Amino acid sequence: xxxxxxxLALGSALPHLxxxxxxxxxxxxxxxxxxxxxxxxxxxxxxxxxxxQFPAGRGTGRSRYALAMFSDRGPRLVSLAYFxxxxxxxxxxxWLPAFLIASGTTTTGREGASGIDAFLAIGVAGLAGCLLGxxxxxxxxxxxxxxxxxxxxxxxxxxxxxxxxxxxxxxLAFTTVWGAADIADSGVFSTMLSEVxxxxxxxxxxxxxxxxxxxLTIVTxxxxxxxxxxxxxxxAFLALAAGPLTALPALTALTRDMRPNGLASxxxxxxxx
Numbered sequence: 001x002x003x004x005x006x007x008l009a010l011g012s013a014l015p016h017l018x019x020x021x022x023x024x025x026x027x028x029x030x031x032x033x034x035x036x037x038x039x040x041x042x043x044x045x046x047x048x049x050x051x052x053q054f055p056a057g058r059g060t061g062r063s064r065y066a067l068a069m070f071s072d073r074g075p076r077l078v079s080l081a082y083f084x085x086x087x088x089x090x091x092x093x094x095w096l097p098a099f100l101i102a103s104g105t106t107t108t109g110r111e112g113a114s115g116i117d118a119f120l121a122i123g124v125a126g127l128a129g130c131l132l133g134x135x136x137x138x139x140x141x142x143x144x145x146x147x148x149x150x151x152x153x154x155x156x157x158x159x160x161x162x163x164x165x166x167x168x169x170x171x172l173a174f175t176t177v178w179g180a181a182d183i184a185d186s187g188v189f190s191t192m193l194s195e196v197x198x199x200x201x202x203x204x205x206x207x208x209x210x211x212x213x214x215x216l217t218i219v220t221x222x223x224x225x226x227x228x229x230x231x232x233x234x235x236a237f238l239a240l241a242a243g244p245l246t247a248l249p250a251l252t253a254l255t256r257d258m259r260p261n262g263l264a265s266x267x268x269x270x271x272x273x
Contacts, residue, residue: 001134001188001190002130002132002135002137002187003130003131003134005130005183005186005187005190006126006127006129006131006183006187009123009126009127009130009183010123010124010127012093012123012126013093013118013119013122013123013126014033014119014123015032015033016097016114016115016116016122016123017115017116017119017123018032019115020114020115020116020117020118020119021115021116062201062204063204065201065204066205066207066208069197069198069201069204069205072196072197072198073257074196074197074254074257075193075196075197075205077250077251077253077254078189078193078196078209078254079193079208079209079212080246080247080250081146081150081247081248081250081251081254082189082209082213082247083212083216083246084150084242084243084244084245084246084247084248084250085146085182085185085186085189085247086213086214086216086217086243087216087219087220087240087242087243087246088153088154088157088182088220088240088241088243088244089182089183089186089217090217090220091217091220091221091223091224091240092178092179092182093122094221094224095221095225095228095236095237096118096121096122096175097115097118098114098225098233099160099164099233099237100114100117100118100171102164102228102234103164103166103171103233103234106164106165106234117168117172117175120172120175120179121175121176121178121179122179124176125175125176125177125178125179125180126179126180126182126183128180129149129179129180129181129182129183129184130183130184130186132180132184133145133149133183133184133185133186133187133188134188137187137188137191141255142191142192143251143254144255145184145185145188146185146189146192147248147251147252149181149182149184149185149188150181150185150247150248150251151244151248152178152181153181153182154241154243154244154248156174156178156182157237157240157241157244158238158241160174160178160234160237161235163175164233164234165234189209190209190210192254193205193206194206220239220240223239224237224239
């Protein structure tokens with residue numbers, strides 16, 4: 001799951017690389033991005049097949065589980081933490097280039113190389129963060145890994161005004177850490193939900209969690225430029241810290257519940273029954 005989400009981060013940042021290398025106008029960048037998506041369509045249609053873990057026949061669906069899952073403490077806590085993660089993630093991805101441009105203009109009087117820097121922070125660092133998050137989740141635990149990533153990304157939100165006026169090497173190092181941390185827990189949350197949700201309806205649970213999470217991103221994507229208009233880009237990302245600060249208590253409660261004879265055992269017994 002970490003490798004899959006890491007490829008999502010790399011692909012999401014690819015237009016920034018196209019822009020940074022070619023200095024193209026926005027129409028050319030969108031055309032190039034659309035062309036890569038068309039190529040991906042061909043690859044998906046020609047080569048991608050369901051894995052052996054899926055049965056040949058149709059499973060039993062239950063659309064009501066999209067709401068019923070929130071009555072169970074495990075899926076509810078995992079989803080709440082995921083929503084806090086999404087509150088930060090896509091707003092940062094969307095507006096980080098603007099933050100970098102404003103920072104370069106403030107410190108040097110001219111725009112910085114925001115395209116390349118954004119690709120490094122979102123794509124390269126994001127891929128590394130996802131792989132590290134998946135590795136750590138299998139070794140030190142899912143909740144602990146997600147909590148560590150949230151703590152780092154939340155701290156970066158709060159520290160962003162200090163690094164706004166830093167030199168480019170320091171700012172790039174800071175955004176690289178931030179870009180790795182803010183996506184490192186994404187695959188972990190999906191894996192956690194698949195482990196605590198009713199095994200018969202894992203697909204419905206993952207779809208519901210993802211759909212609500214992406215719906216939530218609309219709020220912060222629209223809110224950040226409004227905040228920047230009032231406070232300036234230096235302080236605009238402070239509002240994103242609300243996401244990790246909301247998610248961490250949910251993960252703490254989940255960790256407590258998943259101790260021996262806790263939530264994990266209860267979910268297993270309910271599923272088997």
